[in-house]
Amino acid sequence: MKLSDIIESIDGILLNDAADTNTEYTSAYSADLLSDVLALTKGHTLLITGTVSLQVIRVAEILGITAIIFIRGKMPPPEVIEAAKAKLSIPLIFTRKTMFETSGLLYSKGIRPCENVPADEV
């Protein structure tokens, strides 16, 4: 799914101009807890999260996350947007929709779960 279509389908706003809006995305992971993101995601993925702290950018850097969608109208502070610009060149997207709705809308358009490690297998 193209970034431009992702943004449109969740009534999103692109917070930076880091990425070509024609870039294709195929998988996502939804979580607020960064330890869950660190423990349970595998491979490159789009992250859907309500956590707007600077640590989101660290985790994205470690895992090779390819885009971050901030949900529920939670705007990351300017330093987070700056850090994303300085450290990674990945798109940051803002939406007022909930995590469930954001995930559901993207799933219905073909985005699939990233490879996942269930917690009882960690």
Add this chain to the structure above:
Amino acid sequence: MKEEDCLLKFEIQGGEFLDSGESSAVIKEYLKKIGIPHPFIRRVLIATYEAEMNVVAHAEKGTLCFTIEGETVVVRVHDKGPGIPDIELAMQKGYSTATQEVRQMGFGAGMGLPNMKQNSDTLVINTEVGTGTEVIMEFTL
């Protein structure tokens, strides 16, 4: 391991959430530069980051020492802090003593120690309640 044996050494301040995680970024660059494959780097970074965040979340201060011994990456984190009264309990997935502030940053899922164990080849925890904790992780190439 003696301090002078560290290839890279970092000071960690308890409670300093904004600046934390820098060690992972530096270690990532180092391992990339010497040509270590990405999946291995990822394991080291996840475990190291969790160990650093544990110090930030729970301890007063600590040091992180990164070195390579032959084919093995060794990360040793030593902190001055409360120690872990019950390691078995702390190792349980979902168990956490993190504060609300820590949870708001996106941590305190109770996955830190399980995550460190999962991503390292050996994990040794030496802890003394009221004094501090030492974590030694080894990753073999």
